[in-house]
Amino acid sequence: MTTNMRYKSRIIKTEDSEDKQYVGFATLPNQVHRKSVKKGFDFTLMVAGESGLGKSTLVNSLFLTDLYKDRKLLNAEERISQTVEITKHTVDIEEKGVKLKLTIVDTPGFGDAVNNNECWKPITDYIDQQFEQYFRDESGLNRKNILDNRVHCCLYFIPPFGHGLRPVDVEFMKALHERVNIIALIAKADCLTPNETKKLKDRVRDEIERFGIKVYQFPECDSDEDEEFKQMDKELKECTPFAVIGSNTVVEARGQRVRGRLYPWGIVEVENQSHCDFVKLRNMLIRSHMHDLKDVTCDVHYENYRAHCIQQMTSKLAQDNRMDSSIPILPLPTPDAETERLIKMKDEELKRMQEMLEKMQQQMHEKDQ
């Protein structure tokens, strides 16, 4: 996987330009910056977890917007045999000239029915579909306007009411960890005291390792980073899974207006680092690692999918006793019988023509001699 080139903003010093040895490609980062601002960014975030864990509230808190205006929640009765749906909300948000097209993929119904066998299947199918669509677009002839709908990150919400991961959590993460970057979160962390939070985090980390779940790993710091950054990075890594609290309501606390939850015994501030890890999550997800998540999706998960797809296709073709043609096999993932037949015919024709060509060449050669 390509190492992430950390972009550091560097103001061009005037002395450098006077230096005769100065070539000027140090301005490349600035050019990249400018171009990317013009192009805009896109990011697809999936949220998954049982109902009532605060997913929507958290997403609203993260992006400081209200994505779930007209949401209808089902009754308990309706949820007894509910199937999992996939819903998408896309918003365009802008900050300091930088445009972001944010897509939130929601999974209502996950884990809500009484029988949740394979309830993650619609979700894995969705992710695979996005990969397949990108694969096809990428192999197509006109690649100007490829829409990247691949899921870059999946936030998985673990309930804080238990003693650790439950079977459904384990199965879900194992089904998804090779398709998408999973970030595990402990939801509704305001029901845990600091001790309990620590215990639960240790537990969850242990179980993730024990069950072999590959969650998203933060990339290692470059050795030339400054100490502060390294320290932050270390703290970040030791803090996972993040224990989060979300809120959209503004309350008055310590003379300030902050986002929080008002209780008779105190006020929980969402952005207070001693109350919960919301700030860490936001920084990580948006401010420092958003692009890395995209990179890992492209370079690791998508490539895995692509390699797997091609392998499957070539092994299938080998079974069909296909002749080796000199024309490279186009990686079109259409196992259409008709198309196969046409391709075969064309191949044969081409071969014949090649042979004829060779014969003619030989004849000419003989004639020359």
Added chain:
Amino acid sequence: QVAAPVPQPLRRHSQTTLSLVPQNEEKRSLSLGGHVGFDSLPDQLVSKSVTQGFCFNILCVGETGIGKSTLMNTLFNTTFENEEASHYQNGVYLRPRTYDLQESNVHLKLTIVDTVGFGDQINKDESYKPIVDYIDTQFENYLQEELKIKRSLFNYHDTRIHICLYFIAPTGHSLKSLDLVTMKKLDSKVNIIPIIAKADTISKSELHKFKIKIMSELVSNGVQIYQFPTDDEAVAEINSSMNAHLPFAVVGSVEEVKVGNKMVRARQYPWGVVQVENESHCDFVKLREMLIRINMEDLREQTHARHYELYRRCKLEEMGFKDTDPDSQPFSLQETYEAKRKEFLTDLQRKEEEMRQMFVNKVKETEAELKEKERELHEKFEQLKRMHQEEKRKVEEKRRDLEEEMNGFNRKKLAAETLSLSQPLKKDKDKKK
């Protein structure tokens, strides 16, 4: 003045059957002329029950880790031993534990039944079954004891569940589908009090909406939860106000935190301290009042008079007992027993007959078979004998032929010999001439 003895009207007995329904009596209320003393009856009852000791059985139903054990510890202000359950049980199983508690001079035999593994499986279709089975088993045990000939009900350790505390996860939206399904299966078998667990994660306004949503879901799905009784005017007022606070939002804790200048049971957060016994923080005090201090006895009564009776009725009906026969005359249980027994005996006799018939038939069959076999054997024997005779005859014939041949041959030989003897003489004679 001495009060005259109260004359009792004679009870008339029916000649044929001993009716269990009391005849219409004329009751007269009389006023007392002085203190008799039977106002001590309740006290006698109380002292008797105190010596007997009380028995109470609680069933806690809820997801693993939702706080069932902590709440029990908090309610009874002690530490019941408990290991943390794992999330990876294959199914739900019930774990009853019995403790002997004492407060002033009152002994309480408390049984706490835990549902281990509830809500953890991916497929929870069968999760309610072990719970229903457990409740039914306790009823069955009591019924068996009741039906015994020699029974000792006063000594019997009553294990029937008096109260089911259903722990609802504090999602803030509504009940989970599993909650609805399970409560529906339990509401006709046990008194249910739904409680919202870990309620310190729900703010006041959210809590209000949550409670309303839960109650409306229960009502619209016809789930019967336990209503605190309002017929006894001593407790009617408090009970009816508590009914409006259901489901109770509780927080449990055994740790103590210093608040003000005393130590209270609480949970300490960076943003504040949640006090368990502070009524503006949670409904723990309400739950304790209702469950233990006021309505414990009513819960036991309801279990016996309503849930157990329903179970018993269903069970006996299953076995074929009825209260009234086709003519709508009251049946006594004794008669039914007799009838059942006769039926059973005739059944038994019939079965015996059948078996005997079968046996006899079988014997006949086998006999016939044997005879058949014998006949076959005889036939075979005859056949063999004939063959043997045949062979013998043939051999005799051959022997005779052979003898004849031999005789013939011998004659010929003799003839030839005599001929040859006379022939050479003749020749000699000719030669001599």
